Amino acid sequence: MAQVSIEDQSGETTLITLRIARYNPQKDDSKSFMEFEVPAQKWTTVLEAILDVKKNFDHSVAVRYSCRQATCGSCGMIINGKPRLACFTKISELNSNVVTVEPMNNFPIIRDLAVKFERLFDTHHKIKPFLIRDDTELETDAKEFLQSPEELEQYIQFANCIKCGLCNSACPTMAMDSSFVGPQALAQAYRYVADSRDKGKNSRLKIIDDSHGIWRCHFAGSCSQVCPKGVDPAMGIQFLRGYLLGFRS
Numbered sequence: 001m002a003q004v005s006i007e008d009q010s011g012e013t014t015l016i017t018l019r020i021a022r023y024n025p026q027k028d029d030s031k032s033f034m035e036f037e038v039p040a041q042k043w044t045t046v047l048e049a050i051l052d053v054k055k056n057f058d059h060s061v062a063v064r065y066s067c068r069q070a071t072c073g074s075c076g077m078i079i080n081g082k083p084r085l086a087c088f089t090k091i092s093e094l095n096s097n098v099v100t101v102e103p104m105n106n107f108p109i110i111r112d113l114a115v116k117f118e119r120l121f122d123t124h125h126k127i128k129p130f131l132i133r134d135d136t137e138l139e140t141d142a143k144e145f146l147q148s149p150e151e152l153e154q155y156i157q158f159a160n161c162i163k164c165g166l167c168n169s170a171c172p173t174m175a176m177d178s179s180f181v182g183p184q185a186l187a188q189a190y191r192y193v194a195d196s197r198d199k200g201k202n203s204r205l206k207i208i209d210d211s212h213g214i215w216r217c218h219f220a221g222s223c224s225q226v227c228p229k230g231v232d233p234a235m236g237i238q239f240l241r242g243y244l245l246g247f248r249s
């Protein structure tokens, strides 16, 4: 096991074992794990521990990240068996001295912890993630399409999606059906259908009304449990079914 040396910092430091999945599909038959002993303080995040390893021991570990503040959606991975954002997960909250990081499930692996996002962005694009209107100009002296607080409340929670893919990684149906549109895209379909400014409801409902669309969801609910931004894809899917079954308008 490799031990990483970093300068002492104030506060209590615990040594933890960081197990990093290594896999290069170009040359490896299967995934393996490398173990590193890294110091962690109360606020050390899993991403910081991985970056310590890259800086001090093995720079070849592949990991995607950018904002380090749960905004860009880049650093999703499986941490101790659960899809999480590495920059938003403190080691201290895992209650374990052994932290295992693996690439997200249901995404093709590029290398180590980095995965391909093509399927997520294809399905996101498929549901038309933008406001659809027939009119192209505002009426007379109006400056914006106004909404009441109640109208905003219908969808605002769903607008928090950062496209991290954790929901798709947690979804058992994504694993079984490679054509399933997935919870991320369905949640965003609801986000626009429920927006009072949007006029694309019928075209979006037509897109998701498919055996690989909304009806493929078995309502496991795991998508909503792992979302770091409080989006509830499972609830959005039920609301969308309400439109299709005539319970909502």
Ligand code: SF4
Residues within 6 Å of the ligand: 160, 161, 162, 163, 164, 165, 166, 167, 168, 183, 184, 187, 226, 227, 228, 229, 230, 231, 232, 233
């Ligand atoms: S719904 Fe939540 S978990 Fe899914 S992509 Fe958006 S932010 Fe990530």
Ligand code: FES
Residues within 6 Å of the ligand: 064, 065, 066, 067, 068, 069, 070, 071, 072, 073, 074, 075, 076, 085, 086, 087, 088
């Ligand atoms: S680095 Fe941006 S969400 Fe984690």
